[in-house]
Structures are given as C-alpha cells and as structure tokens.
Amino acid sequence: MNATRWYGLVVTLIAAIAVAWPLTRHPLAGDSFPLSTYPMFATRRKDARLYLEYVIATGPAGARRHVPPELVASPEVMQAIVSVHAAVARGDATGLCQRVAARLAPRGGYRGFDEVQVIAGNHRAIDWFVRGERGTERTLARCPIVRGAP
C-alpha cells in the first residue's frame, strides 16, 4: 500500500470510530457536541405531558400574548426555555419578569399590554391540539410594564 492509502485509511478509521464512539454512552446522558448520540425524538413522553415555564404579556379585557423567545432570553426557542427554567430554579422569576417588562415597554407592538407574567404551565400537548383542551397554569411572578412619561 502506498502512503496515500495508509493516510486515507488512518483518517477514515479515526473519523468513523470517533463518530460512532457515542454508541458506548447512554443516548440521553452521553450526548455531546459534535460527537452526539442523536437522541432527538427518541423518547416516549407519557400523555405528551409538558411542564413548562413561559412568559406572557397581559392587558385589559383579557388580552394575552406569549412573549417570543428573543425578548425573553434568546432567539433560539430551546435555549430560551433553558434560560427561563434556570431563572425560575434559582428563584429569579421576578427578576426575569422585570427584565422582560423593561424590554417590552418601548415596543409599539405591546402598547395594549400592561403586565408581564411568568407562568408555570402543565399541559397535555396532544389534547391541546386534537381536543382543544388547555391544562393548568400557575403564575410564578407578575410585574407591570412601566412606560416613561410622554
């Protein structure tokens, strides 16, 4: 075998073994980057139950809007979810609420809203979409959207 072939074999084997290496780990606990176990969509979620903390803006006459991730923490939904959960877990729900309220205050699109709430929701996702059934919600923090004098 010539040098090209030896080099090709070594590089290919290193790459293949490295990419397959996560097989030696648990699919969920052993996930990493860029060597991944690729566990996405693999697990059962009993009753499609979803516990989630999220942020909403509310206003008079029952107006309600879910605040988008980029105004909560990050343009990435999943990273925003992690940030909200981490804030709640460290007892900073009120701080998060106030930070989001401050971001909404100057935004024209939120003129009709006067309060921000951090919510802990418990929903069954399939029931939500197929039967239109909402689960339960608990308010963890609420704070006003304070706008400056005109």
Place this chain on the structure above:
Amino acid sequence: MRRLLDAWFAPAPAERLAAVRLMLGAFTLVYLATQLPLWFADAQFHAGDFRPLGVVRLLDGPLPRGLRLALPLVTMALAVTFTLGLAHRWLAPVFALTLLFTLSYRNSWGMPFHTENLLVLHALVLAVVPAADAWSVDARGRAAPAAERYGWPLRALAVITVIAYVLAGIAKLRLGGWAWTDGDALREQIAIDNLRKHLMGAPMSPIAATFLEHTWLMHAMAIGTMVVELGAPIALVHRRAALAWSVAAWGFHVGVLALMAIVFPYQLIGLAYAPLVRCERPIAWLIARGRRARLKPAAAAE
C-alpha cells in the same frame, strides 16, 4: 479485501472534493452571518446556564463578552480563506478547529443542537485532505487529474453522514425499542415540540395539528424515519442507492421542518449528502456558463 480497498480508493476528480470545500465554506460563512444576532444576545449567555460540551469543557467558565463576540467573526474570516482555498494546508485546520470551538461554545448553553454536528465533522475531515487542488487560490487555475487522493475523502465524509443517521436510529431503538415505530413517540414529540413553541411565542408548524389527528400517518412516518436512519449504509453501496437514500433523508428533514418547524440547514440545502453524489457538476456548469458569458461580448466586439 483488495477489491474493497480498490473501491474505497477509486479515483475521483479533484473538482468533486473542491466542490464540497467550496459549498461547506460558503455555507459556514452565511450560516454564521445569520447567527450573529444570537451571539450579540447577552441574555442568552447567562453564566448560570453555562453547560460546557466537547472541547469547551477545557474552559473554567464562560468567555468574556469581547472574546465571545470575536469567535463567530474570526471563524467567518477563516471560512473565507477556506472557501477560496487559500493556504489550505495551513489555514484549513485552523478554520476547522475554530469552527469546532465556536459551535461547541454555542451549544454549551443548556441545549445541544443536532443541526450543526455534520457541518463540523465534515469541516474537520476536509481540513486534512487535498480539498483545494482545484477551484482555489492555491491551485491558481491548474487542473489536477482525477486521483485516488480525491476519492477516499469523499467516501470518508459519506461514512460520517451515514454513521450519524444510524446512531439516530439506534438511539430510538435503545430508548423506545421497536415499539418506537408504532408512531406514538413521534406523535408525542411533534405535539410537545409545537406546543412548546406556541407557549414560547415562537412560530410553530401550521399543519402539525392536522397530522396529530391521524395516528396512521404517524405510524407510517415513524417507519419511514427508521428505514432512512437504519438503512443509511445502503448509500455506501452504489451511486444510485446513494442518490435514492439522499433524497429520502432530505425528505425526512423536509418533514421535520413541516411538522416541527425545526430547520436542519446543512441537510436541507443538501450539503450533508454532497459527498455521495456528483456535486461538482452544478458548479462546473456555472463556471462554464460564466466563461461563455465573458466570451460573448469579446466575440461580438471582433
């Protein structure tokens, strides 16, 4: 064994490997540019959320803001040299390692994205192979003849793609067994993902609710997913099988986009499957077309 080795080291045109380099480099540049707002979103990089992954585990804690903002910018600059094929032997490894660190850092904030793994893994291989012997500054217009040193890197890239899909299938089997193919797990995942997006105020799939009502559709999609993932090695057997599998895998990602609004850009653009097909042809066609367009005015002037 000898036949296997000969097949593995079958010659390929330098342009095919160069095409993969060109497309991956350009993709990285555009991808990182579109991700820049994310890097500037300070709220996302709360120190308490730092969960280092991969090479980022070498860090004691989050990077200072300035260094964090420099990461994508430096990687983009290196992506330009990589795309141009400039000093490939020296700069390509630097690009690949920088990309590895940059995207590992981005994935170290509580949620690893499985949309970027293949991009990084392919870049790491391209960095150590002669991917700039054609269509590059290094080549300066010289045409390299087809050779075995351009063939095996394409197959190595293809093997990486194939293993990634097989791992995804094995993860489903390890966590859910063959019962995963009944479609219930997929149905639950689609429902949860869309509800999560809705509750977080993000765009969700406009058609997911309709699909969730039909369990037989979920069953069929779960079987299809498993066939694509566990059947990936067929792409290494024959060129036509590779093309058929690439189309099926691409369709799988279109389905994920349609039902969960999750974008796998590297796969959806087709770059993950480029090493499996004659990917140099569209670029060669564009170059030839460009040359003809340049020659026409000259001919008209004569």
